[in-house]
Amino acid sequence: MEIMTLVVTGPVGAGKSTFIRTVSEIDVVDTDRRATDETASLKHRTTVAFDFGRLQFGRNRALHLYGTPGQSRFDFMWDILIRKAQGYVVLVAANRPNEFRYSRRILTFMQHRSRVPLIIAISHSDCEGAWTPENILVAMGYNAQKPAPPVVIVDPRNRASVAKSIVKLVQSAMQYTRSFSKAG
């Protein structure tokens, strides 16, 4: 089986689970764990949740999608996921400016760990208080000196919209593959 692994990351509530569920052909799997050792008495509940979805195509080919945990304290889980990823989507809710700083934190972490292709997918762009993509990118640290990665507007509930986002990422992956081949 030939598998491409994509990671979907972003703050809680940006639509990661929905994004994966919408395109997955299997029921999305999520994990939710309790601390089972002595720390359980100190920490009421330790959650390490990530979503998993799959899209099979061709005979022996599949796309695996992993959603990162939303909490920054699980950096190690992000690290494990990013090590496997051949691309990632940073999902940002346009109407939640209070989360832009956290999204930027995720991006900083990811970009210092991996150079695989990424896209920024902006959700909730039709909601009240939504910022324009241009302003969101500035809030996330992109400007004239630091060009932004590809950006798409996405409705995580809509299969065609999610598929379009992944296509955008795949296009970046193709360029990456070609540059990798040239370098190699």
Next chain:
Amino acid sequence: MFGSLSDFSLGELFQVLEQGEKTGRLTIYSGRRGESQKDRISQTPPRNYYIWFRRGFIVAAANSLDNQGLSKLIDQRSWIEGGTSVLAPGFCNVNLPLGICFKSHGLITAEQLKLLFSVQVLRQVCQLFTLLHGRYHFDEKAPLAYPEMTGLSAPATDVTLAGLRNLKDWSALEDKLPEPDSAILSLVEGKPHLKLNQSELRVWEFADGTVALKDVAARLDLSLEKVRKIAFRLSVVNLAEEFPLLISASDMMNLSLDDEFVDDENNLFFMEEQAVKAEAPVRKSNSQEFIAPPPMSDDFLQELMRSLNNS
């Protein structure tokens, strides 16, 4: 661009306006949305404040849109005999900052203009950082208010630094402060271009993405809270950014996954196994250690695209 300052603080807003090289008018409403008269009792009455930006620089500020703010400041100081009102209508070109006009006619000096700008912009805007629950609206189509402009300007981040240094109540910014487990990473080459105070400079020395803020605090013998506030200041003025560090081995050992979860996805199990057995990541950035999984073949990607486009 509009919203609540409790969601997106003034410092962050200034950062966006400067980095985005925005031109327009920022309006700050000091009252909360939907706040009733009863709620406001014993509080300062809500007011509107206006700040004009030109390509990311603050060029003027006022608390009304009557275009009289700068003239009033000049009149209060009696710098023009008879007051600014004695000047004939059309004395100044409507598309020229009033300060420049008066200076070119020898009515006020360059030093006086600097003082006016300090009073009108720096002092007034710095006060706005104390607003915890105001609302903002940035209108990119609003014209510049030339009668309120001295002709001088200041980078928004200069004002942010001064405003945040004087801020006493940080409660609205609590969840924006960098995490104790994060480091900070410099965004500039060499030394900072802004004038930092001693504490800021000491924290700045650690802006290499390797030392967690809680360790910075311990090493500098400063409170963690103070270090986090400084790190926030450095980040909103574009000198540094928060850099999350990997969770430590000891923290990881505190996290034990139970085995109640059963699924037939080998890949998922692989992930979970790795999560538990992962070799102890250490609290450092590993910023040079880029991970490059083998890219997918062109053929694979083409087929995936076809599949997605048909879905």
